[in-house]
Amino acid sequence: MRVLLSLLKRLGKKVSLDVAYNFVQLNYPIWVFYFKKLTLPNFGGRHEIKISGKPAIYDVFVSGDKNYVVAIGRYDRVADWSRLICVFDSGCEVIGQVVEDFADEKEAYQVLIIKYLIPSGFRSKPVVLITLKLDGSQIVNSLQLSNHSVELPRHKLSVTTLMKDEDRFIPEWIAYYRMIGVSHFYIYDNRSLKRRRIRNLLAPLIAQGIVTLIDWDYPYVSGAPDNSWRFCQRGQMHHCLYKYGSFSDWMLFIDVDEFIYPVNAEQDFLKFLESREHPNIAALQFKMIWFGNSGFEQVPKGLIINNYIRRSPEVLSLGREKCAVRPQLTKLMFIHGVKASEENSWMDVVSPELFRINHYYATSSKRQFKGYSDHNDVEDTGMRKYVDSVEEYIGKI
DSSP states (O other): OHHHHHHHHHHOHHHHHHHHHHHHHTOSOHHHHHHHHTTSOOSSOOOOEEETTEEEEEEEEEOTTSSEEEEEEETTSSSOGGGEEEEETTSOEEEOEEOOOOOOSSOOSOEEEEEEEOOGGGTTSSEEEEEEEETTEEEEEEEEEEOOSSOOOOEEEEEEEEESSOTTTHHHHHHHHHHTTOOEEEEEEOSOTTHHHHHHHHHHHHHTTSEEEEEOOOOOOTTOTTOHHHHHHHHHHHHHHHHHGGGEEEEEEOOTTEEEEESSTTOOHHHHHHHTOOTTEEEEEEOEEEEOOTTOSSOOSSOHHHHOOEEOSSOOSSSOOEEEEOTTTEEEEOSSSEEEESTTOEEEEEOTTTEEEEEEGGGSTTTTTSOOOOSOSEEOOGGGGGHHHHHHHHTTO
C-alpha cells in the first residue's frame, strides 16, 4: 500500500483521481498506462503548458520558416486568448495572431492556434528564449525553443496518424505507404499500453530518419459528451500541420487501418499528386470504402491486404473521407476535410475511380476481436498484387 500511495503521489492529484476512477469503473485500464509511463521517457519534445492544472497548450515551437513562435492548444481553456502575450529575451512583447477555429455545422471551436511574429534579430539564432504571460502573470518562464539550427530534409509526401496499440499492423501500414512514395511518417502515440513494444518496433525507422514518434497523451473517447476525441485528434492534426508541415510538399492525414488504393494499377501516386499542384489547390480529398472481417472472427496471421478481401459494394458518397494537404496553403482542418485555406484556394475531391481509401474497419485494435460481420458483400483482391513488395519491406525493418 505504501508503494501504491508513493506512486500516486508522483503521478499527481489529477492523474491519481483519473487512475482511481477508471480502476473503480473497470473501464479502459488507464491506470496501467500511467504506471507504465513512469518508467518511460517522453517522445516528441513537446512543451506542454497547463493552466489551472489542466493541459491548455499542447506545444510551443518555432515554425519551420523561422518566422513565428506557434502555440497549439485547446480553445476552451482560457476565456480570451488574446490576453496571452509572448515576451522575447530582449523584453519585446508580441501579441499573437489567432487562427480562428470558427464554429459550423460539423465541428465547433476546439483547436487553439496562436502565431507570434519573431523579431527579425532573433530569427537567425539557434535557440529562441521566450516567456508567456497571461493577464500579466507568467505561466511559463524562459522557455528555450529550438530554431531549426539543423536543417531538416524536405519531403515530397509525408503521412501522419494518431494511433493506439497498433503494433500488430503498423509495420504493414508503413511498408505499404513507403511503397507508394511516402518518405516520412509522423506517428502520434495516444496512450498505448504497448508503448515500449511500439518504440522498440519503430526504433530502426526512427534512427534512419523515416519516423518521428510523438507521445500524445490526451483522452480520446469516441462519442463522449465532452467531445474529447475531437480535441485530441484535431489537436494532433494541427500540431503536425503547423510544426512539421513546412518540411513537406504534401501531408496525408490517415489512420493505420486505412490504405490509399490506386484503382487503376498503373496510376503512380506521387505523379498524381504532382499533377494536382495547381497554385490554387490546397488539398485533395479521398473517398472511402468499407472492408469487412471477410469471415474472420479473430485477426489471422499475415497481412491485412492479403487476408481481408471482402468489402461493401459502393464507395461511401459522403463522410469518412481523408485528405492530403499542401501545408503552405492549409490553415484549418476537420478530421475528414479542410476547414479553411489561403484565399482563392480550395480542396479538390478525387474521383474514387482513380484513388480511394480501403478502410479495413474490422482490424482496428478496438474492433479486431469483436467479429464485425458487415461490409462483406463483394470480393476484392486488388491489393494482393502488393503483398510481395510489402512483405519484402517489412523484412528490412
